[in-house]
Amino acid sequence: MHIVVCIKQVPDSAQIRVHPVTNTIMRQGVPAIVNPYDLYSLEEALRLKDQFPGSRVTVLSMGPPQAETALRKAISFGADEAILVTDRAFAGSDTLATSYALASAIRQIQQDMPVDLVFAGKQTIDGDTAQVGPGIAKRLDMRLLTYVSRVDSLDLERREIVVQRRSEGGVQVLKSRLPVLITMLEGTNEMRFATMPNMFRAARYPLKVWDKDAAGIEDVSKTGLKGSPTIVSKVFAPTPKTVKAEIIDTESNNPKDIAVTLLAKLFTRHPNLQAEIGKRS
Amino acid sequence: MDEKFDAIVVGAGPSGNAAAYTMAKAGLKVLQLERGEYPGSKNVQGAILYSDALERIIPDFREDAPLERHLIEQRMWVLDDESYVGSNYRSDEFNKPPYNRYTIIRAQFDKWFSQKVREAGALIICETTVTDLIMDRTRVIGVRTDREGGSIYADVVILADGVNSLLAKKAGFHPELHPKDVALAVKEIHFLPQETIEQRFNVGGDEGVVIEMAGKITQGMVGTGFLYTNKESLTIGVGCMLSDFKQQGTSPYALLEQMKSHPSIKPLLAGGEMKEYTAHLIPEGGYNAVPQIYGEGWLIVGDSGMFVNAVHREGSNLAMTTGRVAGETVIELAARKKPMSAANLALYRKTLDDSFVMKDLKKYRNMPEILHGNHQFFTTYPELVNRAMHTMLTVDGIDKKTKEREVRQDFRKKRSLFGLMGDAFKMWRAFE
Numbered sequence: 227m228h229i230v231v232c233i234k235q236v237p238d239s240a241q242i243r244v245h246p247v248t249n250t251i252m253r254q255g256v257p258a259i260v261n262p263y264d265l266y267s268l269e270e271a272l273r274l275k276d277q278f279p280g281s282r283v284t285v286l287s288m289g290p291p292q293a294e295t296a297l298r299k300a301i302s303f304g305a306d307e308a309i310l311v312t313d314r315a316f317a318g319s320d321t322l323a324t325s326y327a328l329a330s331a332i333r334q335i336q337q338d339m340p341v342d343l344v345f346a347g348k349q350t351i352d353g354d355t356a357q358v359g360p361g362i363a364k365r366l367d368m369r370l371l372t373y374v375s376r377v378d379s380l381d382l383e384r385r386e387i388v389v390q391r392r393s394e395g396g397v398q399v400l401k402s403r404l405p406v407l408i409t410m411l412e413g414t415n416e417m418r419f420a421t422m423p424n425m426f427r428a429a430r431y432p433l434k435v436w437d438k439d440a441a442g443i444e445d446v447s448k449t450g451l452k453g454s455p456t457i458v459s460k461v462f463a464p465t466p467k468t469v470k471a472e473i474i475d476t477e478s479n480n481p482k483d484i485a486v487t488l489l490a491k492l493f494t495r496h497p498n499l500q501a502e503i504g505k506r507s
Numbered sequence: 508m509d510e511k512f513d514a515i516v517v518g519a520g521p522s523g524n525a526a527a528y529t530m531a532k533a534g535l536k537v538l539q540l541e542r543g544e545y546p547g548s549k550n551v552q553g554a555i556l557y558s559d560a561l562e563r564i565i566p567d568f569r570e571d572a573p574l575e576r577h578l579i580e581q582r583m584w585v586l587d588d589e590s591y592v593g594s595n596y597r598s599d600e601f602n603k604p605p606y607n608r609y610t611i612i613r614a615q616f617d618k619w620f621s622q623k624v625r626e627a628g629a630l631i632i633c634e635t636t637v638t639d640l641i642m643d644r645t646r647v648i649g650v651r652t653d654r655e656g657g658s659i660y661a662d663v664v665i666l667a668d669g670v671n672s673l674l675a676k677k678a679g680f681h682p683e684l685h686p687k688d689v690a691l692a693v694k695e696i697h698f699l700p701q702e703t704i705e706q707r708f709n710v711g712g713d714e715g716v717v718i719e720m721a722g723k724i725t726q727g728m729v730g731t732g733f734l735y736t737n738k739e740s741l742t743i744g745v746g747c748m749l750s751d752f753k754q755q756g757t758s759p760y761a762l763l764e765q766m767k768s769h770p771s772i773k774p775l776l777a778g779g780e781m782k783e784y785t786a787h788l789i790p791e792g793g794y795n796a797v798p799q800i801y802g803e804g805w806l807i808v809g810d811s812g813m814f815v816n817a818v819h820r821e822g823s824n825l826a827m828t829t830g831r832v833a834g835e836t837v838i839e840l841a842a843r844k845k846p847m848s849a850a851n852l853a854l855y856r857k858t859l860d861d862s863f864v865m866k867d868l869k870k871y872r873n874m875p876e877i878l879h880g881n882h883q884f885f886t887t888y889p890e891l892v893n894r895a896m897h898t899m900l901t902v903d904g905i906d907k908k909t910k911e912r913e914v915r916q917d918f919r920k921k922r923s924l925f926g927l928m929g930d931a932f933k934m935w936r937a938f939e
């Protein structure tokens with residue numbers, strides 16, 4: 227079985243600061259990490275590899291040369307191959323252009339060994355669009371399962387996969403035929419701790435770097451800024467909330483007393499609330 | 508299959524990078540292990556970079572190293588609660604390249620240095636903690652890490668794991684750190700627009716200013732404060748002996764907050780946004796606290812070996828120098844096909860003894876003792892000096908001679924004549 231996992235290197239959004247004067251995002255000095263959702267999909271792929279020995283996991287990333295770090299990290303966790311698709315022509319790509327480039331690259335990968343499964347994260351934490359995974363599936367004419375929280379079972383003979391998909395108000399158990407593209411949610415599996423031999427392998431791994439030709443891009447006008455219809459008209463920092471948290475002193479530690487104090491506080495702040503609750507009960 | 512290297516370097520701070528770079532450059536098979544996510548992620552420094560030590564390792568470092576500002580002015584402040592007495596030294600000499608001192612931001616600088624180590628051919632593995640040294644009776648033959656399958660072998664292991672080296676302690680090379688021998692420093696980076704910094708500190712372009720501070724800001728503890736100008740930020744910090752923090756029960760954070768609210772410091776930081784808060788230990792035991800730094804199959808470099816000159820706030824340069832010398836020692840033994848035995852590695856200590864590293868540490872060897880026993884240097888004197896200045900500069904109809912007498916009496920009242928002379932003598936001896 228051959229699994230392709232698409233990953234992206236993103237700035238750690240928890241550490242992004244907004245410039246106090248110019249109000250722009252300060253990327254400098256913000257550490258780059260592997261998009262957290264992509265780690266869930268990589269771990270799920272690696273578990274399938276453990277379950278079906280002889281499988282191959284190829285990680286794929288489109289991005290600047292620095293994204294090498296993210297790919298090496300994937301190798302250290304146990305991926306077999308890593309490909310970085312990088313070219314000046316890709317600069318400024320939106321989700322449409324990115325999915326075009328990644329789909330082309332996956333087609334190239336297929337030539338080496340047919341691909342049964344493609345994983346992607348639900349979304350990235352820097353763009354939050356959740357469009358790239360579906361975009362790739364569409365272009366490859368592959369079945370698509372989004373918001374998957376876990377793979378329940380895989381039957382390679384019958385070429386069927388069963389997954390759990392989180393939806394509003396419940397969990398769907400879905401069965402699909404291979405090949406299929408899956409976008410993964412958070413919180414279902416923890417990334418493993420890399421072994422020392424895999425750390426060595428990652429440090430020495432000769433990364434495959436593909437430019438637009440190697441990635442099989444047929445129409446350059448569909449990549450980069452030219453191929454990106456999205457227009458970001460404005461980026462701004464939301465005005466900070468003015469409401470301050472308040473520490474409420476209570477005389478006793480009794481939960482009931484604390485609750486009463488809290489309620490009294492709430493009712494003084496929202497006078498209508500008390501009347502409303504009284505009416506309903 | 509077991510991995511085997513000519514040398515393993517534990518840690519990717521300045522000392523480890525210097526050692527790994529030097530050895531890899533000479534063609535040795537080097538592995539460097541760092542527990543941080545990337546080199547520099549765990550490291551804390553003021554930070555002033557002294558060019559000389561780095562120049563001897565990477566002569567053209569100025570071409571691409573991330574340097575903030577070169578220093579053209581040094582201010583020394585002795586602070587009382589609401590005032591300071593200070594001296595400045597500023598010179599255009601410092602504006603003539605090659606510059607001698609720079610401010611840097613360690614996270615960026617260490618990343619750059621590490622890239623050089625990689626280019627020199629060393630294998631660097633991060634996010635991996637060395638947990639044990641592998642011993643063959645008394646000889647170190649490799650390391651174990653926190654990862655599965657983590658035994659790795661080498662002819663020599665260089666411990667560049669910083670202050671409070673757990674490895675050295677575990678292996679029995681080091682005694683437990685003594686709170687009297689380490690300072691605890693806290694610092695913050697405050698973001699400010701470049702123009703504001705240049706106006707506030709009267710500098711242009713890449714010029715920078717350093718303010719070293721002593722006095723009431725340490726609330727009677729042995730220690731100093733500092734403020735450095737970076738390109739788009741200011742670094743402010745304070746460090747005191749750990750034993751004093753313990754005894755006094757002061758929290759380092761509160762100390763820094765207090766210092767930041769000093770009327771002479773506050774306006775310098777005004778309008779800035781705090782970007783980063785870090786705390787770190789500094790080994791300040793000096794010459795007498797330097798442990799055994801070589802043995803069968805091992806060497807200790809940098810902070811792990813207590814190589815810090817606290818009087819001049821030099822640490823990274825000693826780290827780089829000891830790292831380089833350790834690397835050169837290994838190269839020399841390897842070239843002559845000599846074993847990495849204690850007898851042969853003793854060359855490392857000998858080379859350091861003959862260099863500025865040990866000479867400087869030796870010169871100030873009594874300093875820690877003197878300061879510990881004489882807290883008046885951090886309390887009484889700053890107050891007296893500031894009061895004297897205040898008295899002399901206040902124009903109020905009292906004649907200058909009377910004022911001078913007042914100042915003298917003030918000194919005598921706080922500290923006997925003998926005390927004053929004794930202190931002067933002690934300081935003179937310490938700097939001699």
Ligand SMILES: Cc1cc2nc3c(=O)[nH]c(=O)nc-3n(C[C@H](O)[C@H](O)[C@H](O)COP(=O)(O)OP(=O)(O)OC[C@H]3O[C@@H](n4cnc5c(N)ncnc54)[C@H](O)[C@@H]3O)c2cc1C
Nearest residue numbers: 518520521522542552553555637668669809810822823826
């Ligand atoms: C607040 C402050 C201000 C300072 N200002 C200055 C200054 O202005 N100028 C100056 O020259 N010096 C200054 N110093 C001192 C200087 O920072 C140190 O002397 C210098 O960093 C020492 O370098 P090192 O390589 O020995 O140790 P470190 O820089 O501490 O590096 C040790 C490395 O080893 C790693 N490590 C530790 N244990 C393990 C393990 N078991 N396995 C794997 N990796 C491990 C750590 O993660 C770390 O990266 C300052 C220090 C502080 C705290």
